[in-house]
Amino acid sequence: MVSNENMSTEAVVSRAHGNSLRSSARNLIARLYREKPLGFIGAVIVFIMITMAAFAPWIAPYPFDEPHYSNSLEGSSPAFIMGTDFLGRDLFSRLVYGARVSITVAVGSVLLGSLLAGILGITSGYIGGRYDTIVQRAVDAWMSVPPLLFLLFIMSILGPSALNVTIVLGLVAIRESRVLRGSVLSIKENAYIEAARINAASTGRILWQHVLPNVMVPIIILASLRLGQVILIEASLSFLGYGVPAPFPSWGRMLSSESRNYMETAPWLAIWPGVFLSLTVFGWNVLGDALRDLLDPRMRGTGGGYRS
Amino acid sequence: MYRFVVRRLLLAALTMFIVSIVTFFMLRLIPGDIIDLMLADFGYAADRGLLETQLGLNLPLYTQFSNWFFGLLTGDLGDSLWTGRTVAEELSVRYPVTIELAAIALISSVVISIPVGIITAVRQDTWVDYILRSTSIGFVAVPVLWIGTLVITVPAILWGWSPPLSYVPFADNPLKNLSVMLLPGLIIGVPLIGGVIRMTRAMMLEVVRQDYIRTAWAKGLRPRTIWYRHAVRNAMIPVLSLLGLQIPFLLGGTVVIEQIFNLPGMGQYMLSSLQHRDYVPAQTIVLIFAAGTVLINLIVDLLYSYLDPRIRYA
Numbered sequence: 001m002v003s004n005e006n007m008s009t010e011a012v013v014s015r016a017h018g019n020s021l022r023s024s025a026r027n028l029i030a031r032l033y034r035e036k037p038l039g040f041i042g043a044v045i046v047f048i049m050i051t052m053a054a055f056a057p058w059i060a061p062y063p064f065d066e067p068h069y070s071n072s073l074e075g076s077s078p079a080f081i082m083g084t085d086f087l088g089r090d091l092f093s094r095l096v097y098g099a100r101v102s103i104t105v106a107v108g109s110v111l112l113g114s115l116l117a118g119i120l121g122i123t124s125g126y127i128g129g130r131y132d133t134i135v136q137r138a139v140d141a142w143m144s145v146p147p148l149l150f151l152l153f154i155m156s157i158l159g160p161s162a163l164n165v166t167i168v169l170g171l172v173a174i175r176e177s178r179v180l181r182g183s184v185l186s187i188k189e190n191a192y193i194e195a196a197r198i199n200a201a202s203t204g205r206i207l208w209q210h211v212l213p214n215v216m217v218p219i220i221i222l223a224s225l226r227l228g229q230v231i232l233i234e235a236s237l238s239f240l241g242y243g244v245p246a247p248f249p250s251w252g253r254m255l256s257s258e259s260r261n262y263m264e265t266a267p268w269l270a271i272w273p274g275v276f277l278s279l280t281v282f283g284w285n286v287l288g289d290a291l292r293d294l295l296d297p298r299m300r301g302t303g304g305g306y307r308s
Numbered sequence: 309m310y311r312f313v314v315r316r317l318l319l320a321a322l323t324m325f326i327v328s329i330v331t332f333f334m335l336r337l338i339p340g341d342i343i344d345l346m347l348a349d350f351g352y353a354a355d356r357g358l359l360e361t362q363l364g365l366n367l368p369l370y371t372q373f374s375n376w377f378f379g380l381l382t383g384d385l386g387d388s389l390w391t392g393r394t395v396a397e398e399l400s401v402r403y404p405v406t407i408e409l410a411a412i413a414l415i416s417s418v419v420i421s422i423p424v425g426i427i428t429a430v431r432q433d434t435w436v437d438y439i440l441r442s443t444s445i446g447f448v449a450v451p452v453l454w455i456g457t458l459v460i461t462v463p464a465i466l467w468g469w470s471p472p473l474s475y476v477p478f479a480d481n482p483l484k485n486l487s488v489m490l491l492p493g494l495i496i497g498v499p500l501i502g503g504v505i506r507m508t509r510a511m512m513l514e515v516v517r518q519d520y521i522r523t524a525w526a527k528g529l530r531p532r533t534i535w536y537r538h539a540v541r542n543a544m545i546p547v548l549s550l551l552g553l554q555i556p557f558l559l560g561g562t563v564v565i566e567q568i569f570n571l572p573g574m575g576q577y578m579l580s581s582l583q584h585r586d587y588v589p590a591q592t593i594v595l596i597f598a599a600g601t602v603l604i605n606l607i608v609d610l611l612y613s614y615l616d617p618r619i620r621y622a
Contacts, residue, residue, distance in 0.1 A: 038445075140319070141326035144598040148560030149578065153594060156582040157335060232451050236564050239453045240579060255457050263461040270461045274454035282449035 031294055039290020045283030052096050053103040060093035065247045073266045083268040085259060091268060094249040095276050101162065101250050102280065106231045108166040113173025113230075114223045121180025122211055126188055126203070136181075142174045148236055155242040162244045165237060169230050176222045180215055187214050221292045228284035235277055251277040309613070316609070320602045327598045328380070331591040332373050376588070380595070390586040398577060398589065399596075404478065405489075405573035409562045412493025414551070417500040422547070424501075425508025429543075430535055432513065440505065447502030452561045455495045456568035473570045492569045496561040500554055507550045511543035545616050552608035555601050 032040045052059055061081075062068075068080075068088035075083045082091040124135040142150075151168050158164040187193065188211075196206050235252030237243035244250040254273040263270040367375075376386055385395040424444075428437045464470040471491050478485040515521065516539050524534045563575030570576075574593050581589040 137319075137322060137326060140323045141330065141598075144323050144556070144601045145327060145594055146556040146560040146563075146597050146601070148557075148563060149575075149594055149597055152563070152578070152582060153331065153590060154334065156585070156590075228449065235451055236453055236560070239564065240567060242582075252453065255453055260457065260461075263457070264464050267461060267465050270457050274451070274458065277454060278446075278450045281451065282446065285449055286445060 028291075028294065032290055036290035036294065038286045039294075042283040042285070042287035042290065045279055046287055049099050049280050049283065050103060053100040056096050056100045060090070060096040062090040062093040064094045064097035064249050065089065066093075073262055075266070075268065082272050083266065085254075085266070085269055086262045091272055094254065095251070095272060098249040098251045098254065098273065098276065099280070101244050101248050102231055102234065102277075105162060105166050105169065105234050105244065106227050109169035109172070109230050109234075110223050110227050112167065112170030113176075113226060114219050116170055117173040117177040117180060117222065118212075118215070118219055120174065121177035122184050122207055122215065124177065125181035125184030126207060126211060132181075136178075139174060139178055142171075143178075147172055147175075148233060151233065151237060152240065152242055155237060160242050160245040162248065165234055165243050169233060172230055172233065173222070173226060176226065179222060180218060183215050183218050184211055187211055217295050221288070221295055224284065224288035224291050226288075228281040228288065231277070231281055231284065313606075313610070316606050320599075320606065323602055324595065324599060328377055328591070328595055329373070331594050332376065333369070335587040335591060376591075380592075385592050386588040388581065388586055388589050390581065390584040395589045395592050399574065399592075402572055402574050402577050403596075405475065405566070405571050406559075406562050406575060408478065408485075408489055409493045409496060409565065409571070409573065410558055412489060413495075413497035413500065413558055413561070416494050417497035417504060418551070420497075421501040421504035422508050422544075425505040425547075426512060426535070426540060428505065428509045429512035429516070441509070444502040444505035448499050448506075449502075450498065452495055452499065453564045453568065455498060456492070456565055459491060459495065460568065471569070475571050488569075489571070492565045492571065496558060496565050499561075500551075500558060503550060503554065504547060507547050508543065511546050512539055515539045515543045541615060545612060548608055548611060548615065552605045555604045556597070559597050559600065 029043070032043060066089060068084060068090070070088065071080065071084050072086055072088035073084060074080060074088075077083075080090045080092070082095065084090055085094070120135055120139070124132045151171070154168050154171075155164060158168070193206060193210055196210055201209075234243055235250070235255075238250040238252035239256045241253075241256065243252060246253070251273045255270065255277075259269045379386055383396070385399065387394050388398065391398075421444075424440055428440045428444075431437050460470055460473075472484075472488050475488055476484045516535075521534060521538060524538050529538075562573060563578065565571070566573040566575040567579060574596070578590055578593045581587075581593075
């Protein structure tokens with residue numbers, strides 16, 4: 001996390017900080033297991049989903065778009081453990097690849113979103129003044145619009161595609177830039193910021209070297225809380241036909257009208273995608289909550305609320 | 309207080325202005341879509357130019373914007389490009405559906421979750437607490453779109469019954485209207501129930517650790533008085549702000565549920581106009597939802613000072 005420049009004390013301190021981050025990641029998992037059993041369960045679920053996403057071609061018995069017309073709408077059997085859909089595609093394989101779609105989109109958009117929220121929150125909090133006012137009014141405007149509606153709107157302009165969904169879902173994080181701005185406002189008052197300024201450090205350098213490391217924890221917490229939310233919004237967008245397009249299997253679209261007609265005769269089509277979706281969201285939510293409680297109990301009350 | 313309201317209203321107006329600019333120009337960045345659709349599907353006009361002139365799309369962007377925006381200010385919500393009907397006319401039939409859904413969701417979730425949240429706090433670390441709490445965590449994770457899908461399909465499979473899917477206006481037949489709207493409304497509220505239970509519990513537990521509660525115990529007040537008269541009111545304030553913040557998500561839920569239950573609300577109108585690239589209704593609906601959110605948050609802020617007399621707005 002540190003650029004290799006001259007070995008100033010500052011860089012040494014930062015490097016030590018980086019090492020402690022790595023070992024504290026290991027500690028964190030141990031603490032999760034001991035102190036937050038529910039969060040640990042969440043971590044396990046998340047781990048399973050990520051493994052499924054990463055090794056989908058090896059885990060799924062069939063390619064996600066391989067039709068078996070003679071077996072269409074069949075219940076579970078040794079050949080198709082969770083049954084087949086109206087084209088005779090293996091539901092389990094589609095769900096496994098669905099994990100890939102869901103996790104890729106969610107992680108991509110959360111990284112993008114953290115970058116966006118980080119830039120907006122940090123600069124707005126640190127620079128202040130007119131810039132801050134303008135950014136905050138824009139954030140107000142963003143927070144007043146139901147995210148699903150606005151994202152639908154943008155997706156209908158851009159057209160459905162996995163990349164577009166990922167980028168657009170990143171915007172969800174704008175709401176959280178306000179929390180980061182709040183932390184930056186208090187960090188800004190610290191003596192070490194003043195010291196850096198007296199040493200004629202540039203604003204960019206102060207932001208990168210002194211402010212960013214101090215808001216990393218809130219950024220990570222907010223990102224983990226946002227993952228479940230983003231997965232749900234992706235599912236809703238796909239459900240409404242503006243998300244990840246066919247033939248890629250998205251859990252949300254598997255529940256949509258394209259299979260609704262078959263659900264009465266093939267109830268597994270209505271059940272399994274929802275189970276996968278809910279489990280994943282549950283896993284991310286409880287993991288995010290636990291991380292927040294362990295890393296920064298002061299942030300209790302941020303997120304963890306209602307998701308659409 | 310008065311000055312606070314005025315300031316907030318001015319800020320709200322600014323917010324609305326920004327939202328309207330963004331939605332307007334974003335949609336116009338990609339021109340001609342609706343023209344192509346209209347020409348291809350219906351042959352509405354002999355050529356593009358004529359159609360553009362008819363729809364007013366040949367005017368400069370800023371003129372189009374100011375026409376639309378100042379129209380909004382005078383209560384003219386514009387005309388649908390696709391059907392030519394006014395958006396106001398269409399919305400007048402549709403807004404009661406969405407408002408009713410949101411109201412059912414909000415009221416039911418508050419009525420259910422605040423008492424449950426208080427119970428989990430009073431019975432902290434008993435099995436009642438564990439069961440209600442784990443249920444509430446589950447409630448937050450289960451997507452509205454899945455519950456909706458299940459509610460439509462599962463009873464049909466098990467009992468050959470499915471919820472009524474034909475909307476009846478409240479004025480025509482209140483009972484029948486409620487029988488259609490109650491279920492979808494409750495479903496939209498489900499994630500909110502989970503969130504509010506957790507928030508209520510957390511806030512109650514925080515409040516009961518405070519000095520004035522200890523004083524109340526020391527005075528020998530009955531536990532009931534302490535919990536329900538001294539603690540609850542103070543615990544409700546953050547819960548209220550959570551409710552305010554969740555309004556946008558609630559409105560997002562109505563879009564999904566209206567689609568599943570085939571209810572002719574604003575969300576469904578938005579989806580159908582997006583399908584036709586019909587800008588005007590879509591941007592108006594976004595703006596109306598934004599206005600609703602801002603208004604509700606203002607009301608929440610004002611309720612604060614009612615619930616907590618220490619909060620005074622200057």
